[in-house]
Amino acid sequence: MQAFVTNFDDAVRNVDAARAEEFAAFVTAHRDRAVGMAWRLVGGDAAAAEDVAQEAFLKAHRGLASFRADAKLSTWFYRILVNEAQRHLRWRWVRQRVAGEMPEHPADPRPEPIGDPALRDRIAKSVGALPRGQREAFVLVHLEGFTLSEAAAITGRALGTIKSHLHRATGKLREALADLDPNAGATQ
Amino acid sequence: MSDRHDDDAFVRNVAAHYTPPPMTASQRTRFDARLEERTQRGGLGARPWIAAAAVAAVAALFFLQSGGVAPVNQPTPIAHVDENDAALAESATPEEWIVAMGSTSIGDADDGLPVDYVAISDLLLAGE
Numbered sequence: 001m002q003a004f005v006t007n008f009d010d011a012v013r014n015v016d017a018a019r020a021e022e023f024a025a026f027v028t029a030h031r032d033r034a035v036g037m038a039w040r041l042v043g044g045d046a047a048a049a050e051d052v053a054q055e056a057f058l059k060a061h062r063g064l065a066s067f068r069a070d071a072k073l074s075t076w077f078y079r080i081l082v083n084e085a086q087r088h089l090r091w092r093w094v095r096q097r098v099a100g101e102m103p104e105h106p107a108d109p110r111p112e113p114i115g116d117p118a119l120r121d122r123i124a125k126s127v128g129a130l131p132r133g134q135r136e137a138f139v140l141v142h143l144e145g146f147t148l149s150e151a152a153a154i155t156g157r158a159l160g161t162i163k164s165h166l167h168r169a170t171g172k173l174r175e176a177l178a179d180l181d182p183n184a185g186a187t188q
Numbered sequence: 189m190s191d192r193h194d195d196d197a198f199v200r201n202v203a204a205h206y207t208p209p210p211m212t213a214s215q216r217t218r219f220d221a222r223l224e225e226r227t228q229r230g231g232l233g234a235r236p237w238i239a240a241a242a243v244a245a246v247a248a249l250f251f252l253q254s255g256g257v258a259p260v261n262q263p264t265p266i267a268h269v270d271e272n273d274a275a276l277a278e279s280a281t282p283e284e285w286i287v288a289m290g291s292t293s294i295g296d297a298d299d300g301l302p303v304d305y306v307a308i309s310d311l312l313l314a315g316e
Contacts, residue, residue: 023227024220031219032211039208049208054223061227115205123206142199143206170195173202180201183194 023061030074031057033144034081040139041085042092043124052088056081071153078154082136089128126176134169137162142170 034056039049060077067076127135133155140151141162148166152159178184211219 024224027220027223031216035211035219036208040206044206044208046208050219054219054226057223058226115207119205123202127206143203170199174198177198177202180205181194181198182201183197 019064023064026060026073026077027057030077034077037078037139037144038081038085040127040143041082041136042088043128044120048088048092052084053081056084059084075150075153079156082140082154086132086136123177123180126173129176130169130172133157133161134165134172137165138169138173141166 031053034053035049038052038056039046042048042052056077059080063080067073127138130138136155137151140146140154141148146154148159148162152162155162157165174181174184
């Protein structure tokens with residue numbers, strides 16, 4: 001009996017170690033993209049982006065046992081990430097209405113993104129003002145490079161819905177950010 | 189020019205000005221270390237209410253086997269009590285403690301908004 005328990009304990013430890021190694025490899029492969037995608041979804045807030053990505057990886061780690069292999073692991077993970085970003089935005093929205101505007105963040109020691117910060121803020125606000133479906137479609141397809149099918153799988157929406165969201169999102173952003181549209185003058 | 193071509197140029201401009209900075213090596217190390225610490229913490233020890241519920245179940249069995257006599261002013265033998273349950277443990281009778289633990293919703297404590305904001309969010313987000 002003792003030998004069985006020892007062998008079983010060893011087997012469990014080996015499985016745990018293998019899973020931990022697999023998960024670590026998954027994190028390494030997707031970490032940068034996850035943080036970048038979260039950054040774009042939550043409006044350019046670097047600290048919030050890391051928190052969202054952390055929560056997504058944590059939830060993926062906890063949910064691995066229930067993951068159905070009929071979907072790609074990465075698709076499943078990015079769906080968690082998109083939902084975590086939305087949860088963060090909703091939480092921020094509620095806090096702002098209850099406690100007022102969020103205080104300015106202290107200086108972030110991380111490197112600044114390239115480009116004009118004022119323009120970046122305008123883009124962040126314009127993207128943030130889109131309804132959820134349009135925002136996610138625009139970020140996933142146009143900024144993160146997912147295909148329409150991949151975006152549909154990640155968001156759990158129909159392909160036609162993604163196309164519609166994308167078209168509307170692009171139209172609204174072209175109005176809000178007309179200075180970034182090289183064809184804005186030609187259409188008038 | 190087609191709409192698709194027009195969109196491509198606009199989208200390229202948006203993407204160029206709305207790109208996160210690449211993660212540095214130290215950021216990656218910090219991120220991975222923080223995540224590893226949190227995943228290792230995600231066992232029973234991270235959810236003290238599970239341990240408290242298990243102790244309450246044992247206390248219930250003990251209580252039932254002892255004939256159902258409710259002791260007066262006896263300390264409740266709770267081995268693991270998180271700070272939210274400490275006040276209850278100090279004043280509750282064993283029956284009240286067991287009922288309280290039985291009505292605790294078992295769910296991921298990290299899910300959803302904080303409890304005090306859930307009710308407000310439903311009111312505030314009614315028009316979303």
